[in-house]
Amino acid sequence: xxxLVVSLFLLVGAGFMFVAALGLLRMPDLPMRLHxxxxxxxxxxxxxxxAVGLEFFGDVAVAARAAAIIIFIVLTAPIxxxxxxxxxxxxGVPMWSKTLKDELKDRYDAQNQVLLSPGEVHSDDQxxxxxxx
Amino acid sequence: xxxxxxxxxxxILSIALGLTFVRLVIGPSLxxxxxxLEMIATLTVGFIAIYTLSSGVTAFLDVAMVLALTAFxxxxxxxxxxxxxxxxxxx
Numbered sequence: 001x002x003x004l005v006v007s008l009f010l011l012v013g014a015g016f017m018f019v020a021a022l023g024l025l026r027m028p029d030l031p032m033r034l035h036x037x038x039x040x041x042x043x044x045x046x047x048x049x050x051a052v053g054l055e056f057f058g059d060v061a062v063a064a065r066a067a068a069i070i071i072f073i074v075l076t077a078p079i080x081x082x083x084x085x086x087x088x089x090x091x092g093v094p095m096w097s098k099t100l101k102d103e104l105k106d107r108y109d110a111q112n113q114v115l116l117s118p119g120e121v122h123s124d125d126q127x128x129x130x131x132x133x
Numbered sequence: 134x135x136x137x138x139x140x141x142x143x144x145i146l147s148i149a150l151g152l153t154f155v156r157l158v159i160g161p162s163l164x165x166x167x168x169x170l171e172m173i174a175t176l177t178v179g180f181i182a183i184y185t186l187s188s189g190v191t192a193f194l195d196v197a198m199v200l201a202l203t204a205f206x207x208x209x210x211x212x213x214x215x216x217x218x219x220x221x222x223x224x
Contacts, residue, residue: 007138010183014142014149017179021149024172025156033156033168041175048142048182052194055135055186065194069178069201076205080171083212088164090216113216 006055013047016040029096030088038081046070139187146183150176167211174204 023036053066090113095102107116153176157169181197 003135006186007135010138010142010186011145013179013182014145017176018145018149021152021172021176024169025152030162030164030168033165037168037172037175041172045175045178045182048179049194049197052182052185052191056191059191062191062194065191065198069194069198072198072201072205073175073178076201077175080205080208080212083209084164084167084171084215087212087215088162091162091164093162093164 002054002057006051009047009051009054013044013051016044016047018044020044029099030093031085032096034081034085038077042073042077045073049073135186139183142183143180146176146179163211163215167208167215170211171204171208174200174207 017040020037020040023040024033027033027036049066049069053063056062089104090108104115108114109116150173153169153172157166157173160166160169178197178201181193181200185191185193185197
């Protein structure tokens with residue numbers, strides 16, 4: 001019975017990992033690739049670590065480590081994806097040619113990387129350094 | 134039963150690693166390659182999980198934990214490098 005549950009978690013996790021890698025390879029631009037790897041990759045890794053925790057059920061040390069790994073993956077994957085996507089947007093990585101809308105276009109001040117409010121016009125004569133922090 | 138699913142998981146993850154490596158090689162920009170590196174780190178955590186199951190040595194979970202931490206720090210460092218003047222892909 002335990003073997004069945006562990007196998008289920010393991011195979012589903014590996015499947016999600018495979019879907020993440022497939023999305024990374026096949027998606028057309030950087031944000032979509034991030035979307036694929038962050039969510040499916042974190043879910044797949046979490047499921048596989050859950051399988052390990054179930055196999056050694058009752059061992060508190062293993063359960064604590066498994067929980068720590070899962071919490072860590074779930075906490076850090078979105079942060080890393082956000083940072084990479086932000087960096088890619090700043091250096092001008094091209095988006096997909098069929099992208100309908102880029103809401104950040106002309107909102108970012110390229111010099112100090114400050115996001116302007118809606119309706120606020122980007123002006124070159126005001127550096128706006130004091131708004132950076 | 135469990136041995137078969139461990140083997141199948143190894144095979145699936147190996148294929149996924151191959152796909153990720155293709156993206157790492159052909160990735161048109163540096164952020165794409167950083168995403169591929171992040172994915173490779175996550176896949177390695179999965180490999181370590183499978184190997185913990187097949188070998189029964191639970192100390193490998195510590196390796197997985199440290200690897201996840203290191204991969205996150207690497208992603209943050211790469212993002213900073215790209216933002217602060219590492220954008221070499223368009224110049």
